[in-house]
Amino acid sequence: MAGDRHGHPMSRTSTEAVDHYEQALDHLLFFRAEVADAAGRVLSAAPRSVMGHVLAAHLGLLGTEEKDADGARATFERFKEHVHRGEMTPRERMHVAAATSWLKGDLHRAGRVLGEISVEYPRDVLxxxxGHxxxxxxxxxxRLRDRIGGALSAWDTADPHYGPVLGMYAFGLEEAGHYEQARETGLAAVDRRPRDVWAIHAVVHTYEMQGRFADGIRYLDARATDWAAGNYLNVHNWWHYCLYALEAGDVSRVLEIYDSALHHAGSTGAAMELLDAAALLWRLHLAGQDAGDRWQRLADAWAARHDGxxxxxxxxxxxxxxxxxGRTAEAERLVRDRERYVAGSGPRLSNHAMTADVGLPVCRALIAYGNEHYDRAVDLLLPVRHRLGEYGGSHAQRDAVHKTLLEAALRAGRHELARTLLSERVNLRPVCPYNWLARARLADALGEGAQAAAARATAADQAAEGMAALKR
Structure with a gap:
């Protein structure tokens, strides 16, 4: 029986198909578009390959595209009709169980089963x-931290995939709050494989979370040839660049990048790209910046998807x-549809709880904010603000919702709450012009002119370093 480079047997898989499988894994780790073709070649060479079908199923899920998932589910179910458990290795049976769970909507069970695989087979890259x-x-x-950390010591540092595994660990460390260790680990991963865009992304996150936006600008500029094109993550890393530029106060640069990289006539319309575009424009909206007709074009792109x-x-x-x-009716229609979904779907679906417990309150709060019902936005967001992680994303992504809560509190005149939220933010991230400008606005509202002036001066000093980095 043929096996992969780490000694895992692969049933029903020829040597040629294994080679294609290894190529596909390499493309997957580096977010290259070629992964789909390589995965297709696995099944062309070995149509009954268990791991080939598992890989194809996961590729249909990783983009969070409902239509792709539907197609992957149908194909995987047909495959399972023609394979018996006895024909698969124990590891493959676990992989089939994980893929089946995710295809049925149970992300949490899929993650647990993949974790069990990593305990027994810590060098199983897929x-x-x-699982990551x-x-x-x-x-x-x-889990982002410990899934990879628990497997890492089983890896030979000379293994060509050790670098990207290290890059995954860097992102897990960052999300778990170990910023210095995450940055050092991410930089080590990039030293091994310069085009490891996920490791670059992990380093970028550490700069974001520490308020080191000038360093982030310099880092992304220095490595632009490695991340800015030719991979699925380039739009997201451009989004990070925009966050830095926004902190520096360079709105024109933000919009320039938005138009050239985040959303334009040639954009794919993929959910992963559209959510970055929406998250950026929403931050501009919170800052009182006019995005022109970009909102309408972006809303058109979302509407064209007809997502369930x-x-x-x-x-x-x-x-x-x-x-x-300003298309409140469409936003409210989406909310009503999700309310019907929650009422009619089973709790075993991961998205059921994500939607009911967090997604719907946040959606309603965004609509309330757009309608200038700031008190209602606050009341909707306060109960869920410490639970936002339950519906996914990173700390940096979810910060748009935290900023919405703060802005709503400021605009509703809920000064004590705004003071508390700002105290949390400033003490966690003291280098952040947005935080200091918000503190100045609160001081203005309270008639504290000297404090407002001092906060604005701090914001200006911090933004100047970022602006200098942008103009290098």
Whole structure:
């Protein structure tokens, strides 16, 4: 029986198909578009390959696209009709169980089964990579860290995939709050494989969380040839660049990048790209910046997708787009549809809880904010603000919702709450012009002119370093 490079037997898989499988894993780890073709070649060479079908199933799920998932589910069910458990290795049976769970909508069980694989087979790259993404989609920061950390000591540092595994660990460390260790680990991964865009992304997150936006600008500029094109993550890393530029106060640069990289006539319309575009425009909206007709074009792109209830994190960003465009009726229609979904779907679906417990309150709050019902937005967000991780994403992504709560509190005149929220933010991230400008606005509202002036001066000093980095 043929096996992969780490000694895992692969049933029904020829040597040629194994070679294609290894190529596909390499593309997957580096977010290359070629992964789909390589996975197709696995099944062309070995149509009954168990791991080939498992890989294809996961590729249909990783983009959080409902239509792709439907197609993957139908194909995988047909495959299972023609394979018996006795024909699979124990590891393959676990992989089939994990893929089946995710295809049925149970991300959490899929993640647990993949974790069991990693305990017994810590060098199973597919189990680590897919499990890592599930931890991201479910917002499980400790698991993002420990899934990879628990396997890492089993790896030979000379293994060509050790670098990207290290890059995954860096992101898990960052989400779990170990920023210095995460940055050092991510930089080590990039030293091994310069085009490891996930490791670059992990380093970028550490700069974001520490308020080191000038360092982030310099880092992304220095490595632009490695991340800015030719991979599925380039739009997201451009989004991070925009966050840095926004902190520096360079709105024109933010909009320039938005138009050239985040959303334009040639954009794919993929959910992963549209949510970055919505998250960026919403931040501009919170800052009182005019995005022109970009909102309408983005809302059109979301509407053209005709998404059903599949992933609450995507729904929230669709509502941002509709609300930002002033298309409240479409935002409310999405909310009503998700309310019907929650009433009619079973709790075993991961997205059921994500939508009911977090997604719907956040969507309703965004609509309330758009309608200038700031007190209602506050009342909707306060109960869920410490639970936002349950519907996925990173700390940096979810910060748009935390900022919405703060802005609503400021605009509703709920000064004590705004003071508390700002105290949390400033003490966690003292280098952040947004935080200091918000503190200045609160001081203005309270008639504290000297404190307002001092806060604005701090913001200006901090933004100047970022602006200098942008103009290098």
């Amino acid at each position: 189990a680590l990579a897919v 993404q599930i931890d991201f989609f479910t917002g499980n920061a400790p 209830a599949y992933y609450a994190f995507n729904d929230v960003h669709a509502v941002m787009a509709y609300t930002g465009a």
